[in-house]
Amino acid sequence: MRITAVVNQKGGVGKTATTINLGGALAFHGHRVALVDGDPQGNLTGALKVAAAHGQPTLPAALLGDWRGPATELVVEHSEFDNGGKLDVIPHCPDMLTISRDLDKVRARELRMSRVLESLEGTYDHVLIDCPPALDIMTDNGIVAARKALIPVQLEDSSLRAVKLLLAQIEAIEDAGLRSAPLEIVGFVVSMLERGAGNVPKSMIGRSVLATFQSFPIPIVASVPRGIPITEAWRYATTVQEYEPTSEHAEAFRALAKAVDA
Ligand SMILES: Nc1ncnc2c1ncn2[C@@H]1O[C@H](COP(=O)(O)OP(=O)(O)O)[C@@H](O)[C@H]1O
Ligand SMILES: [Mg+2]
Numbered sequence: 559m560r561i562t563a564v565v566n567q568k569g570g571v572g573k574t575a576t577t578i579n580l581g582g583a584l585a586f587h588g589h590r591v592a593l594v595d596g597d598p599q600g601n602l603t604g605a606l607k608v609a610a611a612h613g614q615p616t617l618p619a620a621l622l623g624d625w626r627g628p629a630t631e632l633v634v635e636h637s638e639f640d641n642g643g644k645l646d647v648i649p650h651c652p653d654m655l656t657i658s659r660d661l662d663k664v665r666a667r668e669l670r671m672s673r674v675l676e677s678l679e680g681t682y683d684h685v686l687i688d689c690p691p692a693l694d695i696m697t698d699n700g701i702v703a704a705r706k707a708l709i710p711v712q713l714e715d716s717s718l719r720a721v722k723l724l725l726a727q728i729e730a731i732e733d734a735g736l737r738s739a740p741l742e743i744v745g746f747v748v749s750m751l752e753r754g755a756g757n758v759p760k761s762m763i764g765r766s767v768l769a770t771f772q773s774f775p776i777p778i779v780a781s782v783p784r785g786i787p788i789t790e791a792w793r794y795a796t797t798v799q800e801y802e803p804t805s806e807h808a809e810a811f812r813a814l815a816k817a818v819d820a
Contacts, residue, residue: 563704568720569691572710572749577688582797583815585643600650607795618653628677671699713764745779780814
């Protein structure tokens with residue numbers, strides 16, 4: 559089982575869209591995938607229109623140690639493929655709204671997600687954590703729990719600053735000894751790319767920010783154009799893999815799935 563954090567404390571950069579559609583692509587390739595909605599705003603849960611059953615245990619209860627069963631009991635099913643691939647979700651619930659404040663009061667607070675997800679071993683091939691838009695304790699938990707990370711970015715100046723802060727945070731977590739091995743940053747995912755002629759970013763700013771990202775020691779593993787298939791799949795509570803498998807967006811996520819699975 560491989561755990562990947564989709565992380566960037568900047569909001570609106572495509573974390574949730576990347577988590578959903580990468581999950582869809584991994585499931586399409588036959589993998590058993592669980593998506594963790596780690597954002598108190600619950601956009602992933604809302605997009606996929608999944609909800610926990612009445613009385614089902616919740617992620618915040620598990621993180622806080624108020625409920626101690628296996629994390630497989632937190633899961634809600636979303637979709638299944640004929641090749642054995644499946645997409646499940648550990649959904650948002652109202653108690654997620656205060657999870658960061660509540661976690662700050664408990665011991666071993668950065669390790670809670672890691673411990674909860676351990677019990678998914680054997681049931682899933684891939685777990686993707688949709689991290690919140692804040693450099694807070696939930697993002698720290700995602701960074702600690704994951705073996706790999708993907709960093710969605712947009713080609714804007716503010717994305718560069720956000721990435722520098724994020725990389726410093728990852729380094730601080732490693733320096734504090736909270737991880738046994740360094741986090742493997744698979745790469746940047748350029749989200750909502752606006753292209754002009756010749757397949758290059760349309761704006762001067764976009765081209766300039768892209769050049770700066772290309773100078774980082776982290777590869778750009780995928781570029782996803784801004785496009786209707788992504789927004790329509792979101793509207794219809796599915797992934798672009800199911801909604802429009804022949805689109806270039808679906809193709810980009812299938813390629814990203816191969817990179818994450820490598
Ligand atoms: N490639 C894309 N094309 C069109 N819309 C997109 C694309 N990627 C993301 N979006 C939309 O942009 C908004 C922000 O993306 P989201 O994934 O929610 O960002 P984050 O999780 O980082 O806050 C969402 O409404 C999402 O549907
Ligand atoms: Mg999000």
